[in-house]
Amino acid sequence: MHSRVILKVFGLLLMVYSISLLPPIMVGLYYQDGGLNSFTSVMIGVLLTGLFIWYPVRNHSRDLKIRDGFIIVVMFWVVLGLAGAIPFFLDEDVPLSLTDSIFESFSGLTTTGATVITGLDNLPHAFLWYRQQLQWLGGMGIIVLAVAILPMLGIGGMQLYRAETPGPIKDSKIAPRISETAKALWYIYLGLTLACAIGYWLAGMNWFDAFSHSFSTVAIGGFSTHDASIAYFDSIEVEIVAIVFMLLSGINFALHFTAFRSLSGYAYFRDPEFKAYAALLFGASLVAVAYLYFQEVYDSWYDAVRYGLFQTVSLATTTGFANADFSIWPGFLPIMLIFMSFIGGSAGSTAGGMKVIRFVLLFKQGMREVNGLLHPNAIMPVKLSGKTIPEKVMMAVWGFLAVYVFTFALLMLVIMALGVDQVTAFSAMAATMNNLGPGLGEVAANYQALSDPVKWVLTFAMLLGRLEIFTLLVLFTAAFWRK
Amino acid sequence: MHSRVILKVFGLLLMVYSISLLPPIMVGLYYQDGGLNSFTSVMIGVLLTGLFIWYPVRNHSRDLKIRDGFIIVVMFWVVLGLAGAIPFFLDEDVPLSLTDSIFESFSGLTTTGATVITGLDNLPHAFLWYRQQLQWLGGMGIIVLAVAILPMLGIGGMQLYRAETPGPIKDSKIAPRISETAKALWYIYLGLTLACAIGYWLAGMNWFDAFSHSFSTVAIGGFSTHDASIAYFDSIEVEIVAIVFMLLSGINFALHFTAFRSLSGYAYFRDPEFKAYAALLFGASLVAVAYLYFQEVYDSWYDAVRYGLFQTVSLATTTGFANADFSIWPGFLPIMLIFMSFIGGSAGSTAGGMKVIRFVLLFKQGMREVNGLLHPNAIMPVKLSGKTIPEKVMMAVWGFLAVYVFTFALLMLVIMALGVDQVTAFSAMAATMNNLGPGLGEVAANYQALSDPVKWVLTFAMLLGRLEIFTLLVLFTAAFWRK
Ligand SMILES: [K+]
Ligand SMILES: [K+]
Numbered sequence: 001m002h003s004r005v006i007l008k009v010f011g012l013l014l015m016v017y018s019i020s021l022l023p024p025i026m027v028g029l030y031y032q033d034g035g036l037n038s039f040t041s042v043m044i045g046v047l048l049t050g051l052f053i054w055y056p057v058r059n060h061s062r063d064l065k066i067r068d069g070f071i072i073v074v075m076f077w078v079v080l081g082l083a084g085a086i087p088f089f090l091d092e093d094v095p096l097s098l099t100d101s102i103f104e105s106f107s108g109l110t111t112t113g114a115t116v117i118t119g120l121d122n123l124p125h126a127f128l129w130y131r132q133q134l135q136w137l138g139g140m141g142i143i144v145l146a147v148a149i150l151p152m153l154g155i156g157g158m159q160l161y162r163a164e165t166p167g168p169i170k171d172s173k174i175a176p177r178i179s180e181t182a183k184a185l186w187y188i189y190l191g192l193t194l195a196c197a198i199g200y201w202l203a204g205m206n207w208f209d210a211f212s213h214s215f216s217t218v219a220i221g222g223f224s225t226h227d228a229s230i231a232y233f234d235s236i237e238v239e240i241v242a243i244v245f246m247l248l249s250g251i252n253f254a255l256h257f258t259a260f261r262s263l264s265g266y267a268y269f270r271d272p273e274f275k276a277y278a279a280l281l282f283g284a285s286l287v288a289v290a291y292l293y294f295q296e297v298y299d300s301w302y303d304a305v306r307y308g309l310f311q312t313v314s315l316a317t318t319t320g321f322a323n324a325d326f327s328i329w330p331g332f333l334p335i336m337l338i339f340m341s342f343i344g345g346s347a348g349s350t351a352g353g354m355k356v357i358r359f360v361l362l363f364k365q366g367m368r369e370v371n372g373l374l375h376p377n378a379i380m381p382v383k384l385s386g387k388t389i390p391e392k393v394m395m396a397v398w399g400f401l402a403v404y405v406f407t408f409a410l411l412m413l414v415i416m417a418l419g420v421d422q423v424t425a426f427s428a429m430a431a432t433m434n435n436l437g438p439g440l441g442e443v444a445a446n447y448q449a450l451s452d453p454v455k456w457v458l459t460f461a462m463l464l465g466r467l468e469i470f471t472l473l474v475l476f477t478a479a480f481w482r483k
Numbered sequence: 484m485h486s487r488v489i490l491k492v493f494g495l496l497l498m499v500y501s502i503s504l505l506p507p508i509m510v511g512l513y514y515q516d517g518g519l520n521s522f523t524s525v526m527i528g529v530l531l532t533g534l535f536i537w538y539p540v541r542n543h544s545r546d547l548k549i550r551d552g553f554i555i556v557v558m559f560w561v562v563l564g565l566a567g568a569i570p571f572f573l574d575e576d577v578p579l580s581l582t583d584s585i586f587e588s589f590s591g592l593t594t595t596g597a598t599v600i601t602g603l604d605n606l607p608h609a610f611l612w613y614r615q616q617l618q619w620l621g622g623m624g625i626i627v628l629a630v631a632i633l634p635m636l637g638i639g640g641m642q643l644y645r646a647e648t649p650g651p652i653k654d655s656k657i658a659p660r661i662s663e664t665a666k667a668l669w670y671i672y673l674g675l676t677l678a679c680a681i682g683y684w685l686a687g688m689n690w691f692d693a694f695s696h697s698f699s700t701v702a703i704g705g706f707s708t709h710d711a712s713i714a715y716f717d718s719i720e721v722e723i724v725a726i727v728f729m730l731l732s733g734i735n736f737a738l739h740f741t742a743f744r745s746l747s748g749y750a751y752f753r754d755p756e757f758k759a760y761a762a763l764l765f766g767a768s769l770v771a772v773a774y775l776y777f778q779e780v781y782d783s784w785y786d787a788v789r790y791g792l793f794q795t796v797s798l799a800t801t802t803g804f805a806n807a808d809f810s811i812w813p814g815f816l817p818i819m820l821i822f823m824s825f826i827g828g829s830a831g832s833t834a835g836g837m838k839v840i841r842f843v844l845l846f847k848q849g850m851r852e853v854n855g856l857l858h859p860n861a862i863m864p865v866k867l868s869g870k871t872i873p874e875k876v877m878m879a880v881w882g883f884l885a886v887y888v889f890t891f892a893l894l895m896l897v898i899m900a901l902g903v904d905q906v907t908a909f910s911a912m913a914a915t916m917n918n919l920g921p922g923l924g925e926v927a928a929n930y931q932a933l934s935d936p937v938k939w940v941l942t943f944a945m946l947l948g949r950l951e952i953f954t955l956l957v958l959f960t961a962a963f964w965r966k
Contacts, residue, residue, distance in 0.1 A: 277788065373549075373638070412818070
């Protein structure tokens with residue numbers, strides 16, 4: 001890839017970002033409670049920078065190849081993550097250091113939702129809107145990444161979701177099909193966001209909160225405009241709307257598209273990943289609710305269901321909203337919910353984690369291995385909906401799992417070496433790498449207390465998780481940069 | 484498998500076990516400090532029981548098939564583990580409950596080395612000898628299991644070590660080859676044990692301690708005749724002998740055999756697993772020693788090397804001896820050493836953990852996956868010493884890793900639900916499933932404080948780890964019991 005094309009993409013990304021500052025500015029104009037200056041100056045500054053970079057190379061173009069796909073995907077998150085940090089750093093309403101600004105920005109854009117800010121309730125509306133919108137834009141990026149790009153690049157077995165029939169992949173011209181797919185999915189994303197905002201409004205939120213929270217719900221982000229998160233509203237209606245849209249956003253968007261086109265819910269119930277997703281959430285909720293009731297954390301079934309169900313859905317889909325402080329729940333429950341975030345939502349959704357489909361394949365393969373011990377000569381490929389999964393895909397899924405576990409362990413050791421205790425280190429790694437948000441121990445609600453080096457490692461972990469590790473890792477191989 | 488053959492094996496195992504009580508009785512006769520009564524009565528009781536069970540079915544015989552292999556292997560550990568608990572339960576010198584007796588017996592036999600006994604230093608010699616000998620017998624079982632049986636059964640990719648050239652496995656008559664292999668390896672095991680005992684004696688131990696500790700060193704067991712473990716001797720010479728024989732016992736015994744037969748160390752340096760084993764231990768020791776020195780845990784390089792090297796080798800080989808309390812070392816070091824026990828020693832050794840060879844394959848596959856992203860159509864099989872690893876083997880290794888991680892997480896949640904805190908739960912699970920022994924938190928030195936249900940789960944975990952999970956899991960499948 002020519003450096004000129006990189007420059008062009010870089011300039012374009014900056015310009016797109018600067019335009020994304022218009023809505024916060026409009027919000028600021030409406031509420032007149034601050035933040036206008038910084039957003040306006042950042043918008044103009046970044047727009048001009050982008051223009052200067054883009055203009056000289058604007059006519060340069062080239063067919064995109066697989067290799068370029070990796071660079072653009074990584075650039076998308078890194079450039080927007082860094083540019084997104086500027087308002088956090090410059091704004092006078094929150095005293096964020098450079099490290100904190102970058103942490104908060106990446107946490108927003110990767111839809112992780114871990115925050116270093118306290119006192120959200122008193123911040124200017126423009127600022128809060130910007131923060132929520134970062135998650136929403138990140139969600140748009142993820143949809144395209146997950147449904148169109150990762151399958152194309154074959155990350156961690158995701159070639160499974162390639163649209164075309166099996167066969168050699170054409171190593172060129174990937175751009176047109178991506179933009180087609182993207183358009184269709186963004187309509188669904190937009191539709192879900194609108195429906196969710198209306199739902200929140202009907203449940204009693206004002207329009208500002210309704211839209212703000214719909215952004216972070218549909219993006220499975222988890223940012224809120226209140227320190228207390230969803231618990232601020234103390235409304236069962238709001239919580240029901242949140243549960244419904246968290247669940248919907250954790251489903252493969254390509255599946256939503258199929259269902260929408262055929263105007264039938266049949267597609268869902270034929271999909272093995274959806275069935276596993278539903279079963280896992282149902283099972284985990286059941287365990288959580290029963291445990292909360294019988295351990296007498298809540299003295300009515302109503303409360304046990306209300307808090308147990310919400311938190312299970314919030315953590316298992318990797319959203320990270322809170323209507324209760326799950327980190328102080330007794331026994332194994334907090335860890336079980338953190339474990340659920342490793343599985344995460346469906347592939348092709350805005351959720352984080354390793355994705356349900358990979359665990360379905362893993363489970364099937366595990367069963368085959370056990371049965372295969374008795375019939376060592378039999379060939380028993382893994383099947384999904386009657387179709388045989390190629391060994392190549394299975395290998396990629398295993399490779400993904402192994403690299404995920406290994407990276408997790410390594411980074412956990414690193415932050416422990418930087419002084420974090422074991423409980424906090426484990427949950428902070430899970431919360432960032434699975435793009436979940438809240439953790440346990442010191443990071444149950446807020447990441448402010450951690451040291452700068454730890455925040456950098458966690459920021460890196462968010463990016464690793466979001467890019468499904470391999471997309472980022474491949475840039476560090478010698479082969480990648482060989483001509 | 485006919486129930487009569489099961490009975491015959493059952494009776495034989497009991498008789499073999501009862502004969503194994505002769506040495507402790509002889510030790511008791513020599514020292515005259517107690518334990519004689521209980522051992523003698525257990526010996527006679529178990530011998531007669533075994534005889535009564537075995538006699539009526541003694542002439543029954545049948546060719547062993549793969550299915551029978553699983554039953555016999557599981558019976559070996561379960562029957563000996565339960566019988567081995569009897570002296571702990573009956574002896575009056577230690578007040579062990581039934582649960583504790585079974586925990587201690589399985590911990591010995593699986594060479595885990597976790598203990599519920601305190602006040603070892605004051606126990607009768609017969610009793611101490613018995614405990615050490617349990618580990619040594621367990622080690623003999625593991626050698627055969629790991630070198631001959633797991634490869635035959637194809638557990639977790641271990642068909643890699645099958646002696647014959649690739650091709651269909653004959654589903655019959657596995658017994659003769661096993662007994663041949665076993666004999667050769669037991670000579671090596673015996674030789675190592677003798678050499679280790681002499682080493683300890685030369686280093687200053689008395690003969691009793693020298694043999695006792697050589698048993699638990701070569702078996703990678705970690706039991707000691709003193710509460711303070713190896714630290715009791717406070718002798719650099721003893722520690723050096725321990726390090727050398729822990730290292731030797733963590734190497735594939737088939738490799739020792741090859742080297743012995745060819746009278747050359749060349750075989751080691753050609754073996755990819757040995758090279759990785761050496762590199763991992765070297766790397767981890769380096770990190771530990773440097774961290775201990777620069778964190779000023781020890782104020783001389785001499786002490787940092789002495790304690791850092793010993794504990795790294797002890798934990799990474801899953802032995803579990805202690806010359807220092809590593810659980811109170813600062814930062815990430817305790818967790819890093821616990822993590823090392825997941826890798827464990829080499830396949831075909833007495834060590835626990837997932838085995839180095841599986842991590843070598845995993846790492847190679849991970850690298851291939853990353854490089855394969857750039858060349859999605861290239862076929863790049865994993866090679867080891869120039870030989871292609873069949874996909875079937877790779878699948879089995881991945882399946883093993885996944886089931887290991889999943890079982891670990893599940894059992895950890897179970898013991899947390901039973902009231903164990905997170906740090907203790909994680910390390911206790913690692914210490915038992917990896918057949919390591921010591922953990923962190925409440926189980927840094929002793930498992931006495933845990934509740935009975937937790938001890939049962941941990942006992943099960945020891946067995947799961949020792950039998951490489953699948954061997955036990957397969958018995959729970961419907962297909963196994965189908966005619
Ligand atoms: K999130
Ligand atoms: K051990």
